[in-house]
Amino acid sequence: MDTFDVDYLLTLQSGETIDQKLRGICLEQSVELSGNLISDEIEKRIVGQILRREPMGDQKFNATIRWPVDDIGTGITQFLNLLYGNISLKPGIQITGIDWNALPDTLFRGPAYGIHGIRDKYEIPKRALSCTALKPMGYSARELADLAYEFALGGLDIIKEDHGLSNQPYAPFDERVKACIEAIRRAADETGHRSYYYPNVTGDFLQVKKRYLQAAEWGADGVLLSPHLSGLSVMHHLARLDVDLPIMAHPAFSGSLITQKDQGFSHALLYGGLWRALGADFVIYPNTGGRFSFTAKDCRSINEAARDTDLNYAQSFPTIAGGMKRSTITKWLDTYGPDTVFLIGGDLYEHPDGVRYAAEEFQAKLEDY
């Protein structure tokens, strides 16, 4: 019987034993019945089996449960349900590890490009990549395209849209995307250097696929997608289409899964593990020290998981965002290394000489490193 292992960080609640807690997860996430109501055969074939329980002090345990692959069936929503469906409603359960290589590639196949694929495609063999965000919401398609043009003249690698740019009346999706593609091409004609434009295709059920295919048809270079808004299985689906558009995943709406110390997912597993498995070529997360609450350890752990070479599929590009600045980029290059995309937004807009010069400065720091 094919199985896969899931690691948990468990925190005992008042009156609970570790064996009760583990057995509770094994039953809750499979048969959803008391053990006395199921046959030995169902117990063996369907219910999770406890592999490991390791006390960590302070009522905490690291534990591993082995699950039958057949419990997942044919979709990643049932994988997510088995992983964290009902137990998301219970205290003291955090998912910290998954044995990805034990899962069939009919379920998970990872990024279509990943770090090596993107480096080959963009002919940037070694250095870190630059990225910025087009904003603010409220600008017209023309104003956003003018910004894209300036950033492209400044030589940035990737110009993505802010994840709040959707299909608002002041800059409708089709008008905006076409205008930005034209602007990026015009800049490339002038400089001989091509920047890559990633529009935000996040949208409702069916909208998102339509936008992804339109972005490809009109000539975008990749897309931005917030998988926790559109649905995690959407990223999985888009990454497998025969369409030449890398996916940059944005963490909007994902925060509650990682802001609790003893519940949800570890940072590494959610952003470096699950998103990678679902096909994110780029994994955006907010850097430590900015206006969000990730620690230095959280950030390192995401990078390690996203780049882990023991997995059977391509690596994801850690994409560091959330208040990054030109002035500290060298420090972060030292810290995170060259297999990183640095996303600077607001700080480029603050440059007294304009975004083009800000982009030039930023790009030079990466190229000269």
Place this chain on the structure above:
Amino acid sequence: MDTFDVDYLLTLQSGETIDQKLRGICLEQSVELSGNLISDEIEKRIVGQILRREPMGDQKFNATIRWPVDDIGTGITQFLNLLYGNISLKPGIQITGIDWNALPDTLFRGPAYGIHGIRDKYEIPKRALSCTALKPMGYSARELADLAYEFALGGLDIIKEDHGLSNQPYAPFDERVKACIEAIRRAADETGHRSYYYPNVTGDFLQVKKRYLQAAEWGADGVLLSPHLSGLSVMHHLARLDVDLPIMAHPAFSGSLITQKDQGFSHALLYGGLWRALGADFVIYPNTGGRFSFTAKDCRSINEAARDTDLNYAQSFPTIAGGMKRSTITKWLDTYGPDTVFLIGGDLYEHPDGVRYAAEEFQAKLEDY
């Protein structure tokens, strides 16, 4: 300019003032730039405006921000992003209220049936409804259909599938759903009383719509859907199709949004408010005192929001689950009133004389109340 108001429960972090925190939300969820980088015109037209800040003691504030409807554009994913996209990654922010009636019905139209629609459809004008769950995962389609037959002979109103029944090899979706529909009809032919069968259509992007349409075509009476697994916009989409299948929403994978006291969503807003707005005819949640952690106050607040008659659209049926028992059903009827669906799973399976008799007992308690 059309606007809508959102209420927040804010908990100040070390060194933070309430004005900083509120202004931070107004900018973060719209322009994602510092206030000094945007024009007065963008400030007025796009950025959230602080309406109210009310100290609650212990570093907590109730607050309200007014948002432009145009910031949402044409989809509920951008509504969710504005509501809780980036700020999901920040501590001390909980969404507690939304002025639903201010939002256009192109965005939210509520349940297609709701409490009154279901009562009319099933000709149950006043009493509470009964519901159970087919399980366990691991049973064949035949075994699950046999159970459905027994429950239907027992006279239950709604027989839904366990939310873990997906498309596993031991009971594939099509075989299972067809077998259960046949079993329910056979029981109705024998008793003259019709039970209503709700298969689980939760699935990946595109699978879920296909399953919903198949369930309708084959003759199911409604469906079970876990919107946090398939994607929240999926429920919104299915509820608007011209298909005669009410939607029962299951809370799998939603827990992290409500298990933090000072973050995420209030129970009432998520299950009674947002799910209702997105089209859930039935709102399943785990009752207080069971194996999950909802308080009595949480449960009451969900019921009040789901049944609130001040909204412009149909009410959702609170569907109380998570360890409900035959022995205490009268107490919960007293507590929650007749506009409630009671979902008893495991306790019916434990009846020494079998599920048919357990169902009869359960049903009698509701009909005789």
